[in-house]
Amino acid sequence: MDYRVSAQGVLDAIGGKENIVSAAHCATRLRLVIADNGKVNKEKLENVDGVKGVFEASGQLQVIFGTGTVNKVFEQFTELAGIEGGSKEDVKKAAASKQNIFLRLIKTLGDVFVPILPAIVASGLLMGLLEGLTKVIPGMAGSNWYTFFHLMSSAALTFLPILIAVSSARAFGGNMFLGAVVGMIMIHPDLVNAWSGDAVNTAPVLFSIGAYSVRLVGYQGHVIPVILSVWVMCFVEKKLHKVVPEILDLFVVPLASVLAAGAVALLVVGPIFGQLETWVLQGASWLISVPFGIGGFLVGAVYAPTVVAGVHHMYNIIEQGFLSNGGANIWMPIATAANVAQGAAALAVALKSKNKKVKAMAVPAALSAYMGITEPAIFGVNVRYRKPFIAGMIGGAVGGLYAALMQVGASAYGVTGLFGILITVPNSELGLGVWNIVNYIITILIASAAAFIVSFIWYKDEAACEKDKVYSPLRGKAMPLSEVKDETFAGGVLGRGFAVLPEVGKVVAPFNGKVTTLFETKHAIGLTNEAGVEVLIHVGLNTVALEGKYFTALVKEGDTVQKGQALLSFDLKAIAAEGYDVTTPVVVTNADDYAAVDCLSTGKVAFGDAVLAVREKEAEPAEATA
């Protein structure tokens, strides 16, 4: 869908920009305050592309677009209407821009990978199983049934860059079809397949200037270059949409943005990654020869990161090298350690997480890693939560150390994981005895155990900052709002919630969000979270009369805050000594936007305990599965 067209459609249907009092959006909806409801054509509004529903609630006209779409429509909408966003502007973006580059990159990887996981998790599993079976059943690889199953299992992974490109275009707010085209360009059959080993180094040269040479090589199995290229495409596309006259738009914008992305991919990203791969290959070849198991330890550790970076395509050359020199392939067992360790780390996440979506994804992802297909586990689970990925590296290192010390070898290459057992069987030519296969299995067990234990201990469900929850901003005794000795709060005039009799003079952020209101007297603070939940924390009753005395603000209005970040400090004893009731109401001020605000805890509460939950008014339309 074209966000701008949808935004224009909404604007037309509500009677133009003159009819807007204010505009804001939450996670799924555009929330508009309309001056004259008589000018709103609801039917027309419902027919606007992308609109999943329209309803009125608490004086707002709410237009449902869904997650990931609403913010983009809103962006265009505010531009078209010439208004600034209300208080629910995209806090998330602001939060993201404050994080460092590394975390943003990980977040982007997650945003891109999560939607495509259904496509790759099952294929990964089937493909691993199928490739393994071909090693068990002689002649299977040549059969037509093999081809039949191979088609289905390998399609998603063979064409992964296209899926990534589509998902990236969606994440970056560009046209998904153009994104698909960029992905297709990058793995076009006319380019030399990135997996073809040495042939990559003899690929046709487009041109070269000194050390810089552009070769016609594809991006099979790549992730980051695809995301980069699509980002460029979206950037160009969005800029051009603004300046190109509408009549030329369809002609100029797709052409220019795809060309720009293609050029960046082949002329800039390609040579850089080509060079990196060569260095990685040289580094890995040297590293594997470092004695006393140190080489294996290091290779086992860095293997997975090189997969993430997409510079792992050349490892086959190392394996070929060992075999063609008449020795055993000692690379494969170390790669296996790294792969199964990522699988085990993901499995630990599956067992420890309470999030059903995470569990549902991590189990098949872990299994497919054991079959040698690691993308789902690495990108779908481990990298997103960081710690499991590092746990996987640790497991890989430990397993790699053992494999290298025991000089475990394989008689072929191209298969890792459980089915790798088949190529570690005794082989007199290569000098592999019975212990070889036993040690290979021990390698798998050690790598798995180390990664699993570290991941299991280390991984925690992301201090679950759920968008529908409010976490305690104070420490103390919780009480129902009705017990507050102030009729405005007790009567729910300011919103629904609860109150705390604080034990310490500190207020922390109740969620990831933004400081919307900070009183000059610093006795009360209002915050809005990513989904538009508004919370007012009012320290003490009538404390406005203190005019700021005993209060210190640690943030200012407009600041983006993370859950648990200190917001205010106050002198609890002094305030109480002046005769004030320090009971602190914590209320959801826009409670009318929700079906209910539930209190989750009574008695003692600590900072960060989940204390309130809002319930959405009606069932949301099905979102893309995550």
Next chain:
Amino acid sequence: MSFEYVIKDSLGIHARPAGLVVAEAKKYQSAVTVEAKGKKADAKRIFAVMSLGVKCGDTVIVTCEGADAEAAYVGMKAVIESNL
């Protein structure tokens, strides 16, 4: 329809009266805005009203627009005069 009012509450529009203003404004379909010091706020949104930072002696302009603007005008006037 709109009216002006000079705030008499020595503490300005703080949380409690703001809550009452918002609660009243929400009763009406009409769009109700409070304007002070050149800033305009949706009177149905407590954070918006509080963010105006209205103090004692400040003049606020309350505007009601919509189907039940007259009722809103009367209601808003009453709640503001008796609480602020």
